[in-house]
Amino acid sequence: MIIGIADNGAIIGIESELNELQKLEKATRELIEPLILISLKSEILDGKRILHIEVLESADKPHYAINERGERIIYIRVKDKSLPIPRLLLYGEGDAETEKLLGSKHVKTLINYLKETDFVTAKIFSKIINISEKRAERMLQDLATRQILLKINQNKHEIFSLKWAK
Numbered sequence: 001m002i003i004g005i006a007d008n009g010a011i012i013g014i015e016s017e018l019n020e021l022q023k024l025e026k027a028t029r030e031l032i033e034p035l036i037l038i039s040l041k042s043e044i045l046d047g048k049r050i051l052h053i054e055v056l057e058s059a060d061k062p063h064y065a066i067n068e069r070g071e072r073i074i075y076i077r078v079k080d081k082s083l084p085i086p087r088l089l090l091y092g093e094g095d096a097e098t099e100k101l102l103g104s105k106h107v108k109t110l111i112n113y114l115k116e117t118d119f120v121t122a123k124i125f126s127k128i129i130n131i132s133e134k135r136a137e138r139m140l141q142d143l144a145t146r147q148i149l150l151k152i153n154q155n156k157h158e159i160f161s162l163k164w165a166k
Helices: 017-030 096-102 105-116 122-129 133-145
Strands: 038-045 048-055 064-066 072-078 081-085 149-154 157-162
Touching: 017 038, 017 048, 096 105, 105 122, 105 133, 105 157, 122 133, 133 149, 133 157
Parallel strands: none
Antiparallel strands: 038 048, 064 072, 072 081, 149 157
16 A cells, blocks of 8 residues: 555655554554554655555454444455455355365365456356356356355456455
């Protein structure tokens, strides 16, 4: 994350490095559970101060955002958007059928693919594991129903993104 750069890419800078650091500390301490570690770097760009913030990968996943009502919400990143999800299915928390599905060769291949890319379609998935597009579509729909994949409608096509990570 970069603070001091507008959405359109314009360098607007920050007024006070101290104020930004205080906001970051408060957010990481009070609005996220469990605590996260961040790394930051301050620099001058075109005469304006900006902050580079990197959220370090955590072994304590999942992390929850705490809203104004004190509710814990999980967000996932899809491209440039953060989307709230109703629940997060973690490996080992599902029923026996879901666990069996997660252990299958095809699903493991799919998960590895989605860890490297943003999304998959039934057509792409069918080619990756060499099955019919119809069968691939059924598998993707089943994984979305089980809250493992996030289904996103895009024009005429449905794309699927990884909803959990392990």
